[in-house]
Amino acid sequence: MLFERLESAGLAHYSYLIGDGTQVAVIDPRRDVEVYIERAAKAGMRVGYVLETHRNEDYVTGSRELAAATGAAVLRSGEDDLRYGYGEPVYDGYTLNLGRLQLRAMHTPGHTLGHMSYVLHDPDGVPWIVFTGDALFSGDVGRTDFLGKERLDEATGLLFDSLFNKILPLGDGVIVCPAHGSGSVCGSAIAERTWTTIGLERAHNPKLQVTDKDEFVERVGRVFAYAPYFEMMERLNLEGPPVLGTLPSPPPLTPHEFAGRLEAGGPAEEVQVLDTRTELGFGSAHVPGAINIAEDRLPSFAGWFLTHDKPILLVSETNDVRGAVRHLARLGFDRVEGYLAGGMLAWHMAGFASERIGTVTVQGLCDRLDSAEEPWILDVRSEGEVESEPIPLAHNIHLTDLPARMAEVPEDQLVYVFCGSDVRAMMGASLLQRAGYDDLVVVLGGLRGWSSVTCPLD
Amino acid sequence: MLFERLESAGLAHYSYLIGDGTQVAVIDPRRDVEVYIERAAKAGMRVGYVLETHRNEDYVTGSRELAAATGAAVLRSGEDDLRYGYGEPVYDGYTLNLGRLQLRAMHTPGHTLGHMSYVLHDPDGVPWIVFTGDALFSGDVGRTDFLGKERLDEATGLLFDSLFNKILPLGDGVIVCPAHGSGSVCGSAIAERTWTTIGLERAHNPKLQVTDKDEFVERVGRVFAYAPYFEMMERLNLEGPPVLGTLPSPPPLTPHEFAGRLEAGGPAEEVQVLDTRTELGFGSAHVPGAINIAEDRLPSFAGWFLTHDKPILLVSETNDVRGAVRHLARLGFDRVEGYLAGGMLAWHMAGFASERIGTVTVQGLCDRLDSAEEPWILDVRSEGEVESEPIPLAHNIHLTDLPARMAEVPEDQLVYVFCGSDVRAMMGASLLQRAGYDDLVVVLGGLRGWSSVTCPLD
């Protein structure tokens, strides 16, 4: 018997392999699918089925990729009127036998209209695990605003029914396997309990502590930010994304080739330069116009700041860009056309100019507070973070809103950029700098650092 | 936060890493401990604590090894009057803080008198996971016969109290993390639910379906086989086993060196020749006197058939004996003094004689049934297997009892050896052959194969 959970780092996306005998089913695979094939083969099994709990909006599904590589059947919800470009429809009550195991489909709408959960029965027929997709997470529930604001109450009510009338009745002992863990964009408050159960959620999930459907709709129904890339993801996942075969291997570019591509792009923005180094190195020196998203933040932020219709060039700490390419492919960014061979060192040795973004320690900030100049403080943390720990005098624009709200930032004034640490602050500063702002300072350690020191009185 | 389960294949032994901040605790580590150090380091943490749920009898604990490598503190039960040679005693109610996590010791005697369970509270303070050691498994409970037959009822009663008054009251939603999974010698009936919860066990664990303590004592209290190596394991684990540093790397021996070691050993049994190939290759040809235990069966059977006080020489399919050495070290067999370089091919090319053990397919067996000779059928399956599927006319001696009960097998008659497949049958035949039996035939496919065919009527 095979049961395995695979985590896609950064996306906090969980996919699952379940198998018995020689047949394996994969639930909600990611796009780089070789891992599923290898695990199945190692166990002497083959991937015979791919199951989707719902049409995803936050990553490119690997269903078609995995089917193309293995001949597996793709099963997707038929409980929806949307037209999928691939797969076979499955309805509530559908049962899939895998050796001595059984997977039963349970229609659990709310997050999407067609959303399916799957209940796994163990070899003794005991209901053992429920795969809840984006219906129920550890400590949170799925968002219900994808049908639009006007249908928010309806969708939230559907989710209430799915949770309280279908999933929770399975029994407290049943293990809950959702599609996301803590850190996902799909649940604002997913808990750090990396494994959970219906009993733990019933008792401790804040969203489930309600007396009736009305209270649930009141508390849970909420419109969240809708990332620009969600639309692209939904479209790709509906049509079935292009089959990659293997991950692309973008070529190294010499500094002259790299610079040539920037110029050839015509208007500066034609090529997207993505610098995946950490914030300190980026602040020191980077290719003019580069956006900073550290490699391990790509799953969270690449979708917000990059566009699918322009090529991407990479700058990284080493020549190994496979991790970045993998993260980008999961979000459908397939047009990575090269990377700067030798990194910034090669760039500088070839005599090309770079830009920098200033930084200041919290101690340094203390020193400057006396100065006559009044700085403009930009806080790029999320609303929730700002509410729980506000920064006096700061202007709050959540990092993911910055592209749309940039006009609120003054162009002729020194801007201190703050976040919880300094990682998102540097990302935000890179967006501002690319848009022409040139008087930017990132506060190292951010609010956390600032809270740890006391500015000395004179 | 770090929570990870590691499985020692074959032993079906589970150990766990739990960590937060920079501190990791390891529960019930195995002896080859590098994996714990690597996982902790990869997460930017250090192993600060080693916890034992109980004094193990089925493998060599890695506590001292891990403490020697990392400086970690070893915490072991103080709820017992036994004198440990290492570690710090811990009592019921003891609380260990790991960053935002808490581990609370809960005395759960029954399997041993000092047995501890540990309840993990998540960052929100919710009781999340209980590490139950050998008290509660998926589908089974720990054996209670280690205090001896005369104290069986007392120990079983203690286990009832531990289970029904301490562990089950934690709540159905709590996840159960035992020290063993399906396939262990520590639970006769561990289920294949690789992850389980209190709710699932309360409802579906056959041993827990009782009305009161008396019924539990009646049904669960039972004396199981006591492997000869258990005593050695217990002694080692009490004193603290020798620290290895790294796994030994036994030298290759040429056929002449290998043969020389056999002779130098004086009486034939002085050196133990262990052949880790699968049963078909072994049956074809093996070094005279060799015992056959395939590499993946070493965790289950090496302890029964090998002795700790004589050196071991290995014969394997390839020159890579690291897997075998690892399995043996986990059981305290550190005296592996070499392996046959080039395997049986080199042995034969050097002109040394080998022995064989005959095999017969079930079809072949059909053909022979008519023959005048009356074979003696030896069934080496366990009592439980025999009860559920008996073989007519067969003599049952469970494989692990064979060394002690060998005199029951006739020396002057053809013996057909049966098991469920043919793996244990070949092991048993190798034990018999070493003891001088020479008219042995292993039935390929065993009972399973036999049940699949019908002998043609003449």
Next chain:
Amino acid sequence: MLFERLESAGLAHYSYLIGDGTQVAVIDPRRDVEVYIERAAKAGMRVGYVLETHRNEDYVTGSRELAAATGAAVLRSGEDDLRYGYGEPVYDGYTLNLGRLQLRAMHTPGHTLGHMSYVLHDPDGVPWIVFTGDALFSGDVGRTDFLGKERLDEATGLLFDSLFNKILPLGDGVIVCPAHGSGSVCGSAIAERTWTTIGLERAHNPKLQVTDKDEFVERVGRVFAYAPYFEMMERLNLEGPPVLGTLPSPPPLTPHEFAGRLEAGGPAEEVQVLDTRTELGFGSAHVPGAINIAEDRLPSFAGWFLTHDKPILLVSETNDVRGAVRHLARLGFDRVEGYLAGGMLAWHMAGFASERIGTVTVQGLCDRLDSAEEPWILDVRSEGEVESEPIPLAHNIHLTDLPARMAEVPEDQLVYVFCGSDVRAMMGASLLQRAGYDDLVVVLGGLRGWSSVTCPLD
């Protein structure tokens, strides 16, 4: 700078990566090309060029595969009148610049008419390494019989000119990098000097110890066995073999599915059952009709005994058949349609019949020599081996000739099969058994074992 030699185990095929700056050239790549892409990427380089020294006949070239994956240009000899289906022609004197390195093409016909060698000049311009393809090996030279017997002298003369007038004059200090090492089918006598130089070859290569062209033609011109798969390899390599993308991952088959495929195949030979276990396990029990070629012998023998136009089913020691699939793909065998999940154990447990091939130790053979029955001794070693160490009374048919010369083996007599050890003997016995022979015994240890013992006199 990058210079690396990669060995394809078993084939004894060498390929090379050479690079400087960001450009890498690969010489004579094999078909599973991911390793070249990875090595180049790790060095911050891209594969820009693929060079072929000659049209290969003993493996499927990876040129098209590598070009498809990387966009590299394929350079192949233009010094021939053959029509290639891909690549750009290159002529004697052509120079390729790779950063500070230079590769110069040198036309060295003989093995084929278009054969190219490439001379690598180091960053200081010093002639450093010559890639000699199948012209010059360590201790041997390429065979010259591919143009046919009637043009043997002509081709051998061409090779003499290439060696003595072009390659050797490069100077004794120049390093020689051929396309094959010891163990290849392409040179009957390749030495074990895994690295060599012009000086070492000039002084010690037996084929170069001649006084003039006539002596060379006399001694070197010889017609070797022409494997049936050579023709397929040549055709594929001329047209450009199909692009695989990734290695195929054949599905596991249950014993019933496996047996079903055998029957569905109609006539027994429609499906080729290939058993990659070592000889002892195979001898004990195998699927009826299976051919035995141990995994590490596939590169040497698969081409002789398998056919490209029928599907292959695998039986192996474990469920991991990736090694076998890789070896087969290198020889163009892409139709691996599955493997027996669980191996022979599963086969027997499902009640299917197996066959065996008897074995005897050399000691056992001694015992039988007295018996009345006169055995027929089949020696499957090569002519060269037989010449240097004959077996009295044995009939010699080289293993690779056995399919064609099988009629010489008597069907109604006990046949002892001999080779140097017993590996090729078991392969030969499996071929005979498949063809209907049923009285076969493989001598364990073969001639080497036989030579180590003395039969006791009565």
Next chain:
Amino acid sequence: MLFERLESAGLAHYSYLIGDGTQVAVIDPRRDVEVYIERAAKAGMRVGYVLETHRNEDYVTGSRELAAATGAAVLRSGEDDLRYGYGEPVYDGYTLNLGRLQLRAMHTPGHTLGHMSYVLHDPDGVPWIVFTGDALFSGDVGRTDFLGKERLDEATGLLFDSLFNKILPLGDGVIVCPAHGSGSVCGSAIAERTWTTIGLERAHNPKLQVTDKDEFVERVGRVFAYAPYFEMMERLNLEGPPVLGTLPSPPPLTPHEFAGRLEAGGPAEEVQVLDTRTELGFGSAHVPGAINIAEDRLPSFAGWFLTHDKPILLVSETNDVRGAVRHLARLGFDRVEGYLAGGMLAWHMAGFASERIGTVTVQGLCDRLDSAEEPWILDVRSEGEVESEPIPLAHNIHLTDLPARMAEVPEDQLVYVFCGSDVRAMMGASLLQRAGYDDLVVVLGGLRGWSSVTCPLD
């Protein structure tokens, strides 16, 4: 047969495995020896012998470590009057048989008095490879100044004899396997020909293009910098360095623990903070007092700037410090007592202050040239580099001399630090900053960048 070269990255140190049958000899092993054991085991062999060509001064030899792990015999030169603390002496003409291979010791003094080369004869008895230690490199010869300036001519003369009367006469075709490749501190001019031969060296090694011994002594005899750590290495290698067992695994330290260790050290220099990030991140922000040596530069520079008698704390880009620990262990730095968990981000979030070192692009430098202030330009390149490409007005202090010659740098003036790129410049700046200099600017791209641009005329 086994012949393999292993390169220790950064040190440009080569070690070799040679084996046949079951016996392997390792020549000049490094201290982290697990790789030798693994390679031998994989080939079914054991490490039976460890050979040293000479007492090394640039790294800690792994001879004792390897002997402790495998029981191998250590063979070291007896042709010297020095007292070794371990090993068995070997004299000119000594022959070691390894299966069909032979290794013959050849006394080749010059670099040291006892220096040995080893000539490997192939299975056919042909002299095939000469292991030349530090006598002969690709494009260079060993330095001869270790006996002191007064014995320089004598030692150089000895080397001449060793080269011209012993090594070169082996013949042009023999392959040369030295102890170092390009990039080593042991040869100032080692060529990039990664494999070489006597013929190539005789014809193209600049040091060998002499007419007689006098000319050789004149041209080659030269006193080079003597690194402070050489003495420690020599002492360790003479006594036999401490046996590690496995590489140390230093613990993660929280920012508060890390800061506590700095203060507990008393005088600031008591603990050495080593920051292994690349130069841009280090320049942005680092722990006060930290020295910057990027991980891949540790082999070249750690010995010059760190001391063996004080503990080391690490700061790195990730939590994975195994690479750094490995490099440091090879140089005998075993006292790595921890690393900053979470790196500079954690440091800043905990509110600790950091320091920075300014940088300027070459474009920025152009802009500043007009300014009134006269900068002091420090060029930390080597003499050789300065000679071939001088920087006008710059003051040259080779980086490795900087600790001793720091007083030459003015404390009250802006200092621009230059090297070929900017890596060594940042290292130098970190040394200066630690010593109290605070007006430092590193020129990005260094001389290479500067040469690529032209400052615009006003």
